[in-house]
Amino acid sequence: MNLQNESIGKWISILHRYALVYVGKKRIKYDINPGHLPLLMTLMHRDSLNQEEISQLLFVDKGTTSKIIKQLVDLGYIQKKISPEDRRIHIISKTKKLKSIENILEKTSADLSALVMAGFTEKEKKTTIKLLKKIAANVIDYKEKEK
Numbered sequence: 001m002n003l004q005n006e007s008i009g010k011w012i013s014i015l016h017r018y019a020l021v022y023v024g025k026k027r028i029k030y031d032i033n034p035g036h037l038p039l040l041m042t043l044m045h046r047d048s049l050n051q052e053e054i055s056q057l058l059f060v061d062k063g064t065t066s067k068i069i070k071q072l073v074d075l076g077y078i079q080k081k082i083s084p085e086d087r088r089i090h091i092i093s094k095t096k097k098l099k100s101i102e103n104i105l106e107k108t109s110a111d112l113s114a115l116v117m118a119g120f121t122e123k124e125k126k127t128t129i130k131l132l133k134k135i136a137a138n139v140i141d142y143k144e145k146e147k
Contacts, residue, residue: 008135019112026108030101031075039068041109043078044102048093050083059140 020034032040038058043049049057055065069092072078077098083089117125 015116019116022112022115023108026111030104032077032105036068036072036077037105037109039065039072040077040098040105043092043094044098044105048091050089050091052089054092059136 023034023037039054042054042057051062051065051069054069055062058065069078069080069090073080075097076095078092079095081091081093083091117128120128
């Protein structure tokens with residue numbers, strides 16, 4: 001294979017696009033769009049986080065985080081409260097509505113992973129995840145150096 005003619009961006013784009021379509025079809029009845037899932041999945045594994053922590057964990061800017069938080073508050077999946085220790089900080093936590101669909105979201109995530117990794121050996125799955133993390137780290141490092 002001639003790697004100079006291969007575009008990693010093309011393959012990442014295809015994976016991203018089809019993952020969004022897959023998740024969109026599965027979760028449409030809950031008014032959750034694919035852009036909401038990273039925040040919901042992150043919050044499902046924690047009691048609460050502040051907006052800054054969410055932005056850092058998801059590697060997105062504060063404006064994007066704020067927009068998604070507002071949408072999810074309006075849908076009733078999360079709540080936003082002012083921190084009693086520092087009124088400049090907003091604490092985000094899950095509601096009963098989110099707790100009621102956590103299993104469904106986990107299953108959707110697991111089903112997507114199984115679909116994407118179909119036909120892979122366990123070793124290939126581990127290697128793929130390791131390489132994707134390395135690719136992501138390279139991009140994050142590049143972005144940090146640009147600041």
